[in-house]
Amino acid sequence: MFDLKGFGDQLLAGTMVTIELALASLVVGLCLAILAATARLSDNWFARNIALAYTSVIRGIPELLTVLIIYFGSATAIMAVARLFGYDEYIEISPFVAGVIALGLTFGAYASEVFRGAIIAIPKGQREAGLTIGMSPLKIFWRITLPQVWRLALPGLGNLFLVLLKDTALISVVGLHDLMRKTTEAVSYSKEPFLFYSAAAFIYLALTILTMVFIHFMEKRNSRWGDK
Amino acid sequence: MDFNVIIQYFPRLLEGAMTTLELVVVSGLIGSLLALPLGLARHSHRPWLYALPYAYIFFFRGTPLLVQIFLVYYGLAQFEFVRESALWPYLREPYWCAIIAFSLNTAAYTAEILRGALGNVPRGEIEAAKTIGMRRVMLYRRIMLPRAFGMIMPAYGNEVILMLKSSALASTITLLDLTGTARTIIARTYTPIEIFLAAGFIYLMLSLIIIQFFRFLEKRSNRHLVSTR
Amino acid sequence: MPENSVICLKNIHKSFGDLKVLKGIDLQAHEHDVISIIGSSGSGKSTFLRCINLLETPTEGEIWITGEKLKLARNKKGDLDASDPRQLAAMRARVGFVFQNFNLWPHKTLLENIIEGPTQVLGKSKDEAIAYAEQLLRRVGLEERKDFYPSQISGGQQQRVAITRTLAMDPQLILFDEPTSALDPELVGEVLGVMRDLAGEGRTMLIVTHEMQFAREVSNKVMFLHQGQVEEFGHPDQVFGNPTSERCREFISSVY
Numbered sequence A: 001m002f003d004l005k006g007f008g009d010q011l012l013a014g015t016m017v018t019i020e021l022a023l024a025s026l027v028v029g030l031c032l033a034i035l036a037a038t039a040r041l042s043d044n045w046f047a048r049n050i051a052l053a054y055t056s057v058i059r060g061i062p063e064l065l066t067v068l069i070i071y072f073g074s075a076t077a078i079m080a081v082a083r084l085f086g087y088d089e090y091i092e093i094s095p096f097v098a099g100v101i102a103l104g105l106t107f108g109a110y111a112s113e114v115f116r117g118a119i120i121a122i123p124k125g126q127r128e129a130g131l132t133i134g135m136s137p138l139k140i141f142w143r144i145t146l147p148q149v150w151r152l153a154l155p156g157l158g159n160l161f162l163v164l165l166k167d168t169a170l171i172s173v174v175g176l177h178d179l180m181r182k183t184t185e186a187v188s189y190s191k192e193p194f195l196f197y198s199a200a201a202f203i204y205l206a207l208t209i210l211t212m213v214f215i216h217f218m219e220k221r222n223s224r225w226g227d228k
Numbered sequence B: 001m002d003f004n005v006i007i008q009y010f011p012r013l014l015e016g017a018m019t020t021l022e023l024v025v026v027s028g029l030i031g032s033l034l035a036l037p038l039g040l041a042r043h044s045h046r047p048w049l050y051a052l053p054y055a056y057i058f059f060f061r062g063t064p065l066l067v068q069i070f071l072v073y074y075g076l077a078q079f080e081f082v083r084e085s086a087l088w089p090y091l092r093e094p095y096w097c098a099i100i101a102f103s104l105n106t107a108a109y110t111a112e113i114l115r116g117a118l119g120n121v122p123r124g125e126i127e128a129a130k131t132i133g134m135r136r137v138m139l140y141r142r143i144m145l146p147r148a149f150g151m152i153m154p155a156y157g158n159e160v161i162l163m164l165k166s167s168a169l170a171s172t173i174t175l176l177d178l179t180g181t182a183r184t185i186i187a188r189t190y191t192p193i194e195i196f197l198a199a200g201f202i203y204l205m206l207s208l209i210i211i212q213f214f215r216f217l218e219k220r221s222n223r224h225l226v227s228t229r
Numbered sequence C: 001m002p003e004n005s006v007i008c009l010k011n012i013h014k015s016f017g018d019l020k021v022l023k024g025i026d027l028q029a030h031e032h033d034v035i036s037i038i039g040s041s042g043s044g045k046s047t048f049l050r051c052i053n054l055l056e057t058p059t060e061g062e063i064w065i066t067g068e069k070l071k072l073a074r075n076k077k078g079d080l081d082a083s084d085p086r087q088l089a090a091m092r093a094r095v096g097f098v099f100q101n102f103n104l105w106p107h108k109t110l111l112e113n114i115i116e117g118p119t120q121v122l123g124k125s126k127d128e129a130i131a132y133a134e135q136l137l138r139r140v141g142l143e144e145r146k147d148f149y150p151s152q153i154s155g156g157q158q159q160r161v162a163i164t165r166t167l168a169m170d171p172q173l174i175l176f177d178e179p180t181s182a183l184d185p186e187l188v189g190e191v192l193g194v195m196r197d198l199a200g201e202g203r204t205m206l207i208v209t210h211e212m213q214f215a216r217e218v219s220n221k222v223m224f225l226h227q228g229q230v231e232e233f234g235h236p237d238q239v240f241g242n243p244t245s246e247r248c249r250e251f252i253s254s255v256y
Helices: A008-040 A045-060 A063-084 A095-121 A124-132 A137-174 A179-190 A193-225 B003-043 B047-062 B065-078 B080-084 B094-119 B123-131 B136-173 B178-189 B192-221 C045-052 C085-094 C110-120 C126-139 C155-167 C185-200 C212-218 C236-241 C246-255
Strands: C007-016 C019-029 C034-038 C060-065 C072-074 C080-082 C095-098 C173-177 C205-208 C221-226 C229-234
Touching (some): A008 A045, A008 A095, A008 A179, A063 A095, A063 A137, A063 B136, A063 B192, A124 A137, A124 C155, A137 A179, A137 A193, A137 B065, A179 A193, A179 B065, A193 B065, B003 B047, B003 B136, B003 B192, B047 B094, B094 B136, B136 B192, C019 C045, C019 C229, C045 C060, C045 C173, C045 C205, C080 C085, C085 C095, C095 C155, C110 C126, C110 C155, C126 C155, C185 C205, C185 C212, C221 C246, C229 C236, C236 C246
Parallel strands (some): C034 C205, C095 C173, C173 C205
Antiparallel strands (some): C007 C019, C072 C080, C221 C229
């Protein structure tokens, strides 16, 4: 499609890795967000405060530091545990896995606030109507609350995904061969940093635009049953 | 956990934190100066006025900050005329490159916040100003901007926190900010967990201070909104 | 006898903190009873109705539904809550509830709103539930709107669908919580019409309402609540025509 002095294929391969990383982190982050949001709203003191600590700490430290802590820290932690069981080998976790964990944690912390707001915004009567026909609380959450939460949360989640998409570039720092890393490789061969970093910028921009179009489409689809 | 390492290197981490703060404050000031004209132009309804700020804001909000930093630090050096210009002594310094990238980046976000606030000034207040004969410049200077600044505070406070966190990227171009310092310490001591957690703790404290500072500012700038509660 | 009544409530109390909203209310309804509950706002009539299926947890009392006693246990806040969630869900499935503001689920079409309970709670097949729902919708004149979303129809139509949603569960008793209070005046009639038909079929109903004329025509018993207590209870002709309580007399003359 685009040649870029022979590095086009490389950049495309990196773009694919970036997209995979973003989507995998999104899935992990959404699960964490729903868990944390329901924990924040639960009657259980312990669950509430664990979730509060998680969201405040993650939102207060740099994403890059989260990435570094997960990448270097978890390897050290796993090795320490392994040593207890008699293994004494050098263990490393893959940059991709570290990236999914770090970005998932970050996305989850911010998204849990979006979910919490959305859950609170759903009128109490919606739940009560489910109760009066004998639905169980779990079923009500799954069939009544969650589908409505999606619609309210979608704009917020869309913005957070745009942030996540850009944050994937951070994982190149720990060696993932994503778009950013591939670009840096192209730069070191070609000695044309401006050209290649500009190309990378425009690929990221294109991904952003694609995502925005998709979000817009989803919002349209959702507004079927929306306000008059 | 080896707490001795933390205690031993804590002063060095604090030095790094000072660099981090400096980066945030300097680029925050430059960024908000840039944001003012950008936001005003973006608020306009005339295409020739808002088109360029729109593209600028879209580019800086739609691409990773890391790319922007690399574009300034590595990218500019590709050009002969840059290397021969009077600015080269600055443009080859990681410190100034970080300041430039951060300023341009935060200017885009801040301009968008300003545009939102200008759009939220109640129509009635603008009409009231027009009925006493205010013209455009005076309207903006006396009514719109002061009102917008009052509304901006919570969102701008958030932006400064985000800037504090993104300033960690300075470490990727060899700057010894808080994250950069932590990474050099770890290269020597091989104690990533201890040192990174200590750095994380300092970042948390810095964000708390910034949050408090903006709460205070918000209270001051909204003195006219007497609480009824 | 709680065993042979559709519903039997004994000594229902409810407090919110220090505020005593219900101070010991008894009520028994037999099959085909249509009982209207009236009273000024703040008299506790809605709270009482919500206590019946535990949307509100009573502070004291006993609840029997179709001869079965609801198992209650004290919760942390000091109220009585169901000790057996399965029994509660099963009982709720037998008691219909119509809300003041309909509470249709906005993300489901009218038909989906109606079949949710039958398919998810009663375990009916989808086809069977749809066939029954369509039949019920035809009766309230909304069959053609079945694929609309709640936001696309009027308040009166929404309330008719909400009633249909309740009927689809084949309840043995239906509770109405001011079903016309959120409606524009011109839409009240269509909802009352549907309710009148249900009463005519011999359904057992408890109705909290401000529509005095309707209460007088449709119900066979009327309960007047004042400050959380039953002030007057009897045949509508007696309650409306010749109340014994002074407060009831004042209330009736103020609203008529």
